[in-house]
Amino acid sequence: MNDSQSAVIPSLTLNNGREIPVVGFGCAFGDWTGKDEMQGFRPEESWRPMTLALEAGYRHFDTAFCYGTERHLGDIVGRALAEGKLTRDELFVTTKLAHPPTPPHVAISHRLTWDWRKVDDLAARVADDFDRSKEMLGMGHVDLLLMHWPGTFENQDAGFAKEARLAIWETFESFVERGDAHSIGVCNFTQSHLDDLIEAGRRVPAVNQTEYHPYCQDPELLEFCRSHSIIVEAYAPFASGAFGLLKDPVISEISEQLGRSTGQVILKWHLQQGRVVLPKSGNAKRIAQNLELFDFEIDEEQLARIDGVKPSEAQRSAADPTTVL
Template sequence: MSDELQCLNLQNGVKIPSVAFGCAFGDWVGKSDFQGFLPEQAWYAVNAALDAGYTALDGAHVYGTERIVGSILGQRLASGALQREELFITTKLAHPAAPPHINLSHLRTWDADKVDSIEERLKDDFARTLDDLAFGYVDLLLIHWPGTFAGTDASFAREARARIWKTFIELYKKGATRAIGVSNFTKEHLTSLMEDVSEIKPMVNQVEYHPYCQDRSLQEFCQEHHIVLAAYAPFASGAFSMLKDPVLVKIAENHRVSVGQVILRWHVQSGRCVLPKSSNPKRMKQNLALFDFSLSDEEIAQIDALGSGDPQRTCPDPSSIV
């Protein structure tokens, strides 16, 4: 890959790969009766992703896959097949408590108003993450969500975000992470956080973003403040028949690539990082093969136009979090 878009520069000069492999497995958006994570699927998928050429892995404390990821990476580091400096490891903390019908443990999720100390809970969770990975540091640490899913106290939620961010800054200054950022933050969440803690701005904001779920106002805000926007669920997790959209299919035919490659190329040409996930080795390699073709301005505009309606989401709407 020789395209200049294969990495983006964060505010502090750290380079973040444009394409990372998502390490959440299972069903957590209600597509079946079971709602929860299946970390055992990571054993095959992460190995296959590394074989396909991925060096950036996107995880989270709540996913339950960090011990598996750490074991797989440890084997490759031990053999000399990989060096730590070649990897870019992202994790996330502070996932709010999930609804009772979803199989997510309170050991991995919590609401800020239900713990004795936000700061200590964060540090304890981060220590567990590093222990599971068997790493001394991560490359990017994100606040998983801006607050609780059912919270109504906006003042407390804002205070909690500031306290979490100050703890992240402390970990960053200690070298426990090379960069810090947020996930699922709206423009309003970002604005208030930067007002409350002005020392270091978020370097990344990871949000659901795909052709049917676009927020150009948020992207413009992030660009203005030098915050890299990272897109999760770039294929809408297979929902809404998006991969069969005639506009996307036609563009893919024009370039003799897959619809998935068109979507991912749209993301990187628009200045976003992207987090595709697949269990198919062929698709994994395709999802990295984005740098030998380009979309025209007209094609970019056609895909942009697919998001002109109300966003179609596979995850909760962050704007509902106070």
């Protein structure tokens, strides 16, 4: 296990004073862009990539209750902990709760996703799921807990949506108070969703994890988060391999100029603009390559050119959070 590699990954300071490594390993496996019909999550595909990621030096892992990979991550890091190759303090583990059924449905059972409108006690459901997450991870706490979505897609009642978000968030706050979650944040939240929490006087999320890549940019959301000291995490930083992003001619030209892969250029573009990135790969070479980001820089002109590939409408590999009330 390459401890010297893990030591060189910088961190950002969250709004509660804790640190988050700027590169994490995404633990959602499956195929939701390459087939005519949704394949859904395939946790059995995660064993080798997550093992390779730990060996390559990743110490920040991003999983979720609905991915089905919490047990896999717990087993993989558990072996390293048992063998004395790793300590819990060296890890940064994120998981997520409260994932509704999403269009198209990603073939997850109702035990892992649930319609907020059909749950009698949201706080109890979230608490039960969190207990299950910790059990699967084999951990007494997580470093970051995220609300996976701001609501249920089919819901047309804005008042209910706001009330439900606040109820779940209040439960998340209780996890911080008892030490089970060191930091809490949100995932797929727009500015209006964030406003609901902030205007209610609740704890400001430490993180907003959202799909973000050169073909899916939202400068206004970035500025709003920055103004409230909310770190933006980019999931699907390569658009999950869709839309030909990794072969974009502008990015390809810059990668040739820098002598780096297009993937490395995209990740560096994120990092230089202050975002945390969560690349995922099943290829050992690319897994290692995605950490080799700290010995080169993209100049301002090149950064602007990457910004400029933004299409008129965002191209998303996941569902659109702006459709959630």
